[in-house]
Amino acid sequence: MRVMLDAHPMIRCGAEPLVTFDLLKIRHSKNDQWKRVAKEAGVYPEVYDHAVAAYILKVIEEMGPSAKYLCHKEPVTTPYFKYLAFLFPKSKRRLIVGGKGNETERALRRWETMVKTIMEDCNSIGLDRCITIRYERLVLESELEMKRLFSK
16 A cells, blocks of 8 residues: 555655654643643643644655645554544545454454554544555455545
């Protein structure tokens, strides 16, 4: 999928901008002290959310040449689907499932738990904004899946 997105003339994904993960993590941390101080300062949650959205957008925009569609392909941010959907209400999510390979049973269970959570988040933001793409279908029926991907 990444190769297909990178090769598409209307899409620019660029490298994985690892600098955005910590900002998402902070927003969902259990650090009540930080949240209390930030609220008292008047920056949490509204100002923080606006700043994070602006920062992520700027990072994505500045990572390469302009394109009709910009892509943020940072797999470690998938647990933050709902928050990213909140920050970017017109954005869409693409979740590719399958292609597990020869991983151990423990890793598969962990993967399955993570995917279930992400799928629930995906469903909660709406099927018009989050499309599930099965890896196997993407490989076997690439053209059909790409048409489905970009028709939404």
